[in-house]
Amino acid sequence: MLPYSFLLIAKLVNVPPDDLVTDFMDNLSCGSWKREGRDKAKEKLVDYFIAHGYGQDYYTEDDIRTMFKELDAIGVSWPDEGNSKMIDLYAKWRNKHYNYWFKKWWRKIRRKK
Numbered sequence: 001m002l003p004y005s006f007l008l009i010a011k012l013v014n015v016p017p018d019d020l021v022t023d024f025m026d027n028l029s030c031g032s033w034k035r036e037g038r039d040k041a042k043e044k045l046v047d048y049f050i051a052h053g054y055g056q057d058y059y060t061e062d063d064i065r066t067m068f069k070e071l072d073a074i075g076v077s078w079p080d081e082g083n084s085k086m087i088d089l090y091a092k093w094r095n096k097h098y099n100y101w102f103k104k105w106w107r108k109i110r111r112k113k
Contacts, residue, residue, distance in 0.1 A: 002021070024045070027041050027042050028042070028049065029071065030074070046065065046068045050065070059109075071101070077090070077094075
């Protein structure tokens with residue numbers, strides 16, 4: 001359920017609330033969807049994430065920034081001019097890499113210095 005004031009803001013700016021939430025998640029996840037012109041927004045969302053202290057019981061701020069940079073590197077490697085076979089290969093690679101990325105950071109938990 002979304003807060004009423006959030007719904008009012010969305011209505012005032014004529015943007016569906018679901019679009020705002022999806023856009024927020026897409027930018028914070030550093031995915032390959034709608035990447036153009038969003039670097040500044042992503043940077044501010046990472047700052048927002050850190051300012052709220054998310055994950056800082058387990059990771060340093062530098063670790064968290066590195067996590068987002070690594071996610072961004074995965075997102076930026078999208079094959080813009082790829083045919084359907086290339087996109088399928090990329091999607092398989094990306095999913096495997098996400099698993100590798102997650103396990104790498106999961107195993108580092110509680111090694112904060």
